[in-house]
Amino acid sequence: MRRHLPLVLAALLALVATALLAYQWLGQPTTLRVAVGPAGGEDARLVAAVAQSLARSHEEVRLRPVATSGVAESAAAAEQAKADLAVVRSDVGIPASTQTVAILHRDAVLLLATDPALAAVPDLRGKRIGIVRNPAGNARLLASILEHYDVPAEAVTTVPLGDGREAGEALRAGRVDAVMVVSPLTGRTAGDVVASIAKAGGTPSFIPIGEAAVLARRWPALESLEVARGTFGGTPPRPAETVTTVGVSHRLVAQARLPDSTVSELTRLLFVNRPGLAVEVPLANQIEAPDTSKSASLPVHPGAQAYYEGEVESFFERYGDWFYLLVMCVSILGSAAATLVSRAANRSRARDMALLRQLLAIVRASRDVEDELELADLERQADEILAAALARAGTGAIDNAGVAAFTLGLDQARRAIAERRGLLVERQALLDRQGLDREPDPLSAAAE
16 A cells, blocks of 8 residues: 555546646636727726726736727727727627627717807708717718708808817807717816816806607617706706706727626625716716616627626626536546556456465475475575565555464464474484385385
8 A cells, every 4th residue: 555655646636736737717707808098088097996906806817908099990899809898889880799888878969059059950051060079970970960960961061170279269169059978967178178178268058859769769879968057057057947958978889708706706796896986087987787688679698687687696606517527527537546556456466366365385285395495496485575575564564464364474484494394304314224125115005
């Protein structure tokens, strides 16, 4: 058994090493690439805050922001599998390979002017409209709104405005007649636009989109929103009355191929860390769950849906089958190892019994030997058996009971040889004194 002890220890060490490697591998955090832009924008700051929070708390899911020029490029990055996650806008185009994880915030479409004559969307025909940020995406959205009111997109002129603070001066200088901004109502961009108009000496008037609900039914990417009276403060309040408009949602989407467990954990961490994130980025307060009903127009990732519906699988539910297979494999390997050890022990025992049988054969043969040379050969064989037994005892193949058995057998063999040698010497002495023809063989007499 001692000979097999190093093998058993080696197997145990290998098993422990495998377990440690498996634990280290399972303990490695999953880092997900998230496409977000533009740099410095509200979405980019929110995602950066989430990534820093997850890294500080050493969560098993981490984020690595991938900067883009805007939601369109972010959607393209997800479509081309260059990112695991992306922050996209519902009306710009959500990649078919992705599904919603959470709504980061909802943006309202604000149409503002300082001319009281511009009181409805049809009044914008033939006017110049300044578009704050994302000119391409917002221009397409404006065209969809104008289309509903039978105003061709070619009937207006769009003027890109890079920053919300340019709006007031552009209106005052007559470069534009109205301003369009798509932003969270509590976001910095919308506030900058309203404040810049007031600072330029104008009174911002909000152009309502009264058929917002109809537009939302027509284009599922849109939704109907209300801008409550006094949302932007001021005296008199801005707006003076509640205004209906359309809105879009900024969504965090994930590749459909991502494991449900990873997305479930990411969703949980978003909502668990939301209060702390809101201290750094107030926009985090607007993170909310998407519509998880089966009739939802924008699909939700199964992992996120499991979190929202409280059906997240536990660790053992998730990996129970693997644990069962592991236990089965360990059991099979253990049985195989036990069988091998048992066979090795049986072979060792068989070799020991063969040596003991040789000793018994020496004892029996020594009783019939008639020649001193044959006795010497038997004694040599006994010495060889002794050497083999000592060698096996040195490797631990023979235990104490085996050593005792060999000791007893060797003693018996040596005693039998010694007794036979004594008889042979005695017979030779008698023959020398009396002669072979007159004295009977003492061995034959003893046999009679």
